[in-house]
Amino acid sequence: MIAIETALRHAPHIDELWILPSSDRLDKQIGVSGDHRVAMLGIMLEEFFPTPEKPITISTLELDRPGLTTTHATLLELQQVYPDYTFHFLIGADLLRHIRNTWVNGKKLWDAAHFIALRDLGDDVPVELPTHIQMVSDDMAWVGVSSTFVRSLVSRGFPGTPYIHNRVAVYIKTHYLYGTKKGRV
Numbered sequence: 001m002i003a004i005e006t007a008l009r010h011a012p013h014i015d016e017l018w019i020l021p022s023s024d025r026l027d028k029q030i031g032v033s034g035d036h037r038v039a040m041l042g043i044m045l046e047e048f049f050p051t052p053e054k055p056i057t058i059s060t061l062e063l064d065r066p067g068l069t070t071t072h073a074t075l076l077e078l079q080q081v082y083p084d085y086t087f088h089f090l091i092g093a094d095l096l097r098h099i100r101n102t103w104v105n106g107k108k109l110w111d112a113a114h115f116i117a118l119r120d121l122g123d124d125v126p127v128e129l130p131t132h133i134q135m136v137s138d139d140m141a142w143v144g145v146s147s148t149f150v151r152s153l154v155s156r157g158f159p160g161t162p163y164i165h166n167r168v169a170v171y172i173k174t175h176y177l178y179g180t181k182k183g184r185v
Contacts, residue, residue: 001044001048001049003090003118004017004019004048004049004056005048006118006136007090007116007136008052008053008054010116010134010136011088011116011134011136014054014088015054015055016054016055016056016057017052017054017055017056017057018056018057018058018059018087019041019045019056019057019058019059020059020060020061020062020074021034021037021038021041021058021060021062021063022062022069023062023063023065023068023069024068024069025068025069025070026068026070026104031178032177032178034060034063036171036175036177038058038060038063039171040168040171040172041058042058043165043167043168043171044164044165044168045058047165047167048165061074061077061078062074065077070103070104070105071089071103071104071109071113072103072104072105072106072108072109073104073105075087075089075109075112075113086114087113087114088114088115088116088134089113089114089115089116090115090116090118091115091116091117091118092117092118092119092120092123093117093118093119093120093123093125093135093137094120094123094124095117096115096117096125096126096129096130097124097125097126099130110130110131111130111131113130113132114132114133115130115132115133115134116133116134116136117133117134117135117136118136118137119135119136119137120137121137145163149163150163150164151178154169154172154177154178154179154180155178155179155180156179157180157181159173160172
């Protein structure tokens with residue numbers, strides 16, 4: 001949610017924010033259905049952004065696409081469906097060193113996509129940056145907790161709070177997500 005707050009504050013040129021939960025990728029199997037992840041995002045948005053200054057939408061574009069997804073395929077689809085819009089990908093600046101050389105069609109994405117990169121002061125950022133990028137590195141509340149860490153906590157029976165909202169923790173427990181078992185708190 002910090003990323004959403006930061007994007008809304010530091011990117012005044014954005015008219016609205018779309019959140020696209022990822023589908024399975026070549027490098028990662030997601031493991032929890034898109035329906036559950038969309039529901040959890042909805043809870044988080046209700047709790048943290050009940051009256052946002054700009055519209056925030058959860059898009060299932062990647063989830064609805066058959067097969068594995070790539071960011072480049074998402075960019076192409078967005079450009080085809082919404083030719084009059086300019087989309088910006090909100091990423092952690094630590095990903096910049098990987099896009100060109102390891103992402104599928106990374107060189108094309110590097111040249112064509114617009115990025116808003118959130119930079120922690122400890123991030124190692126490459127000297128050469130994408131053509132269309134806005135770096136944000138100040139006035140941010142960094143939390144050194146990854147989603148992998150939170151999923152690990154939950155899978156071991158911990159509720160995940162305070163790293164996730166209590167309503168999301170209850171949702172995870174109710175639906176036995178991330179390895180939770182009946183009867184575990």
